[in-house]
Amino acid sequence: MSNYSHSQLAFEKNMSDTRISPRKLPQQDRARATVEAILDATAQLLVEEGYHKTSTNKIAKRAGVSVGSLYQYFPNKEAVVAGVVEAFADDQMAFLGERLMELQGLPLEESVHALVVALLEAKQLNPDLHQVLFEHLPPIGQIDVLKDWTDQAVALVTLALQSRDELEIENPQLTAFVLISACHGIIHTAVVNSPHLLADENFSREVAKLILSYIK
Amino acid sequence: MSNYSHSQLAFEKNMSDTRISPRKLPQQDRARATVEAILDATAQLLVEEGYHKTSTNKIAKRAGVSVGSLYQYFPNKEAVVAGVVEAFADDQMAFLGERLMELQGLPLEESVHALVVALLEAKQLNPDLHQVLFEHLPPIGQIDVLKDWTDQAVALVTLALQSRDELEIENPQLTAFVLISACHGIIHTAVVNSPHLLADENFSREVAKLILSYIK
Amino acid sequence: MSNYSHSQLAFEKNMSDTRISPRKLPQQDRARATVEAILDATAQLLVEEGYHKTSTNKIAKRAGVSVGSLYQYFPNKEAVVAGVVEAFADDQMAFLGERLMELQGLPLEESVHALVVALLEAKQLNPDLHQVLFEHLPPIGQIDVLKDWTDQAVALVTLALQSRDELEIENPQLTAFVLISACHGIIHTAVVNSPHLLADENFSREVAKLILSYIK
Amino acid sequence: MSNYSHSQLAFEKNMSDTRISPRKLPQQDRARATVEAILDATAQLLVEEGYHKTSTNKIAKRAGVSVGSLYQYFPNKEAVVAGVVEAFADDQMAFLGERLMELQGLPLEESVHALVVALLEAKQLNPDLHQVLFEHLPPIGQIDVLKDWTDQAVALVTLALQSRDELEIENPQLTAFVLISACHGIIHTAVVNSPHLLADENFSREVAKLILSYIK
DNA sequence: CATGAATGAGCGTTCATTCAT
DNA sequence: CATGAATGAACGCTCATTCAT
CATH class of the missing domain: 1.10.10.60 (Homeodomain-like)
Structure with missing residues (x-):
């Protein structure tokens, strides 16, 4: 990384x-x-x-x-920690942005699954740091990793949703928010509670199912 | 509280x-x-x-x-903080357990919406403490609020799912996990990012929609 | 001390x-x-x-x-230094107060000379501390040794002047201020510049002369 | 300045x-x-x-x-601070020397009052710096503002006193010392304790009175 | 049992000074 | 000569914990 x-x-x-x-x-x-x-x-x-x-x-x-x-x-x-957070967020978004690019043109099903996998992989980029930043950082100054990460991820996904003409989504931003925060919540909790799930192919399928049945 | x-x-x-x-x-x-x-x-x-x-x-x-x-x-x-976490978890589960009891016999749609609302309300019991415990506690000893909370909530919801004969769920535990961690993730993120969403009736409807289309 | x-x-x-x-x-x-x-x-x-x-x-x-x-x-x-200043000021004033008491009833000339001597002796109570507090303390908080010391000393001398019916002083407070700050200035400078003066009997006589010719 | x-x-x-x-x-x-x-x-x-x-x-x-x-x-x-002190002393003495020059030939009363006023004005050249240098400088190296300032001022005034034939002063140096240190003490204390005095015409008159009754 | 005085390692931070560029 | 990055001892202060009373 x-x-x-x-x-x-x-x-x-x-x-x-x-x-x-x-x-x-x-x-x-x-x-x-x-x-x-x-x-x-x-x-x-x-x-x-x-x-x-x-x-x-x-x-x-x-x-x-x-x-x-x-x-x-x-x-x-x-400020030092803020610097780390900054760099972390930049890495995450660079990674996610690239992955979302590759999705264009794929059928919806595959696309959604690939998104879930991308989120899973993003969390693996530096899982321990991920955990510390999201779960154990005291409230310091203006630093809010969760907010920053979510806002940026929502922005990326909103664009991805809008570029899909086959989807008729009323409020793409809300949908993207629900989608991202749900996925993030599931994955994050899985990391903490049931790490074995992460390697399981069925896990990402299950999450993709949740998303698909929701946006279709 | x-x-x-x-x-x-x-x-x-x-x-x-x-x-x-x-x-x-x-x-x-x-x-x-x-x-x-x-x-x-x-x-x-x-x-x-x-x-x-x-x-x-x-x-x-x-x-x-x-x-x-x-x-x-x-x-x-x-140990003192562990005591606080303990009491917090007990309160949360007592509250959620009671609410889930009241759901029995209601139609599925209403039931799911009521569950979402219950989760939202649980988070309002002491929102600031909620946030500190979930987001800002350093990794101390064996204390893991997220794990404890999720495990207990999953247990409650698994039971609730199993008591619904009309649902044909293969792996109720996995489904409950996905459901709880998704809801928790969405709600928690909403608290941090977009508090205005919490009061919005449409918000709980949207989350309920996600759940319903997933388990049906 | x-x-x-x-x-x-x-x-x-x-x-x-x-x-x-x-x-x-x-x-x-x-x-x-x-x-x-x-x-x-x-x-x-x-x-x-x-x-x-x-x-x-x-x-x-x-x-x-x-x-x-x-x-x-x-x-x-x-605050620690403030504590030292406090104690120092208390000691000084206790000493001066006592000495001024003893002056009552003495003829004016002797009285004035005794006052000068008392001030000289007060400075000898702890000359080094005296110097540090008056000359080398950075401006910290509300601590102002010179002001506190002068105010209290002026108060004491004002009373002493007023108790002398033979003196016709228009503004005893101003006179006391001039008197005290002059004596203090002379003595303090002598300590720094010409320590030999302090032991010289003529020195206190000279200062007493300054005071006497002023108030008479 | x-x-x-x-x-x-x-x-x-x-x-x-x-x-x-x-x-x-x-x-x-x-x-x-x-x-x-x-x-x-x-x-x-x-x-x-x-x-x-x-x-x-x-x-x-x-x-x-x-x-x-x-x-x-x-x-x-x-050394940097010593440089500042040096420059400060030079400025002060240049100013006072000039003022004392102007006094020659004036009647004694006026002369003394003018001297007091000159000292007051000298303190106003840069009152804040004055205060820092005289009251708040830690004891550093050989720097001793009070000693340097006094020595130079005493030298100036000694000459001035000696040039007055009408005065019969036994020990002009001692007289100058008492005079300068008294004035300096009064003025310095007034700055700290009662700044309002400084503007008051009566204040300089009162100080002049002290000096005059002493040297005459 | 309750009290609260005492401990001291360790924290975040500053600043006079040096020296490679 | 001028620059400014680098140094590290030392500062003011906190806090989890102990123990004599």
Whole structure:
């Protein structure tokens, strides 16, 4: 998966919220490498220890830089985590967007099943990080992974639904919301409760059935 | 809502895990009152401040007892939170169980809609606490709210499905799981993303539609 | 000099400013001893290292208690220093008040000279602490040693002036202010610039001359 | 007021103390401008944030140069502040020297009053900086604003007193010391305690009265 | 049993200073 | 010369937990 590349783009997205916006854009290659190492180390520690026990000093040590360097690029701990979330969301959406592209032209049944599989796979990109971000992050600043992830996924699926002329959907946005949040809920719960389901071919079929009977 | 009564039952449930099991059963009324006050205070602080900032000293102060007393009944902070989770789950299931009872004999359509509404209402019992427990609790010990809640809700719904002879469901447990986790996912996401949906009559209708077209 | 006894009284004085008011009144003897040790250690460190380098950890170590204990009684570093200032001011005023009492009935000349000597001696009570508090304390919260000290000293001297019927002073408060701030300025500067002056009998005579020729 | 011009003179004064002496004399105009910008920025930050929070990085940013440049001209933070103090003292003495010049030939009464007014005005040149330097600077290196300021002012006034043949003063230096430190003390305390006094015409009259009755 | 004073490791963060570019 | 990324010791402060009273 991605290495949480702290892209210029990602940086600028958060520039509006001064509480978590990066302190400055890294201008030299050395600096860019530092920022990346910090984000990678943070993602690892978040998984291994949880937010609470992920200290900025540990992050710095793991990243092979000094705490001071961390604070050159991030105003506080929250901002570092926000950076990880940002990168995570970007990766997820890049992945889902690509998969949805490939669906065009396929028959509806296959298409829906492929969507479910894509969502399942997205969750496997970095399952532990996924879990920490969605289930165990304290309410910090403006960070809301669930909201951000859902909003972006809904947008993607809304477009996909609208491009299907054979479907007569009154409110594509609502439908997409129900669809995405249902799938996400099922998959997420399956990960936590019954990991064995994930590998089962019948599982994705069952979920696809739910979707199909709903939108048809 | 409930006052997180530290029921004898709840206490015994955790007796197997020594890391979070209560130290002793409160045997006098005064003791029971103390434990209750602690759990109530904890629930409040969890909502107001989050897990991280909910300190045992603050809990004790808010509960009107000394820290020492807290540690008479709970071996550590995790155990206190586990107690809150326990009480929360009990409340939720008591509520849902009652509602599902009332459904017997109703036509399927109404029944399903009523179930969805019950789930919505369950989430309103203490929405803030709900959110903290489901979304923001760090991974502590054996506590897994999502797993516990889902397992119990699935059990209830499995029974309800099985009691409907008109339905021919191959794997009622899987169906119940899909159903519950989908509903929970949709509702939870709606709370976070689009609270306005919750009051909308069409919203529960839409969710009911999803369920109905799936199980019929 | 005083041991900066953290008197109940001194505690209550600051109760209005929540930013520096003590966290709680020590209720046991053990606690009172802790508070006293903290204030003594702080005064020492303030002198030896200055405010900036006087860290709460060092204070605690020197006082023979843990940092945690310090923070049980003081909400922050400022409050500890405020406690020292409080005790210092109390000591100074107790001393000056006593000396002024003894002046009653003496002829004016002697009286004035005795006042000057008293001020000189007050500065010798703890000259180093005096200097740190008056000259090197950063602007913290509502703490203003110069203002507090002057206000109290002016009040004492105003009374003393008014009790002298032979003096016809129009505005005793203004006269007291000029008198006190002049003496304080001279003595303080002498301490810094020309310590040898302090022991010189002529010095106090000279200052007394300034005062006498002014009020007569 | 002055821009804290880092005069060649000021530079050389400190050449003896290697701990705070500037590293090299700025030889080009650009360098001189840099040094000046640094001193100005420092003076501002000293007032706005105090010594403690005035960091070299902030100084550099405010001055529009890099930290590295700052360390080209000053060996450490103390030296920068010493530079500010130096410039401040130079400004003050230039101002007072000029004013004392104008007094020659005036009658004694007027002369003394004019001196008091000059001291009052000197304090208004940059009252906030005045206060920080005199009251809130930690004891750093050999810097002692009060001592330097007093010594220079005493020297000026001693000369002025000696040039007055009508006065028969035994020890002009002691008299000048008492005079200057008294005035300084009164004015300084008035600034802190009773700023309204400063504008009052009677205030300077009262102080002049103190001086006159003393030296006559 | 209840109390609350005491502990101290560890947190998030700053800042004077250096040095490769 | 100027730059600014990097350093890391040290700061102020919190909090889960213990134990003498």
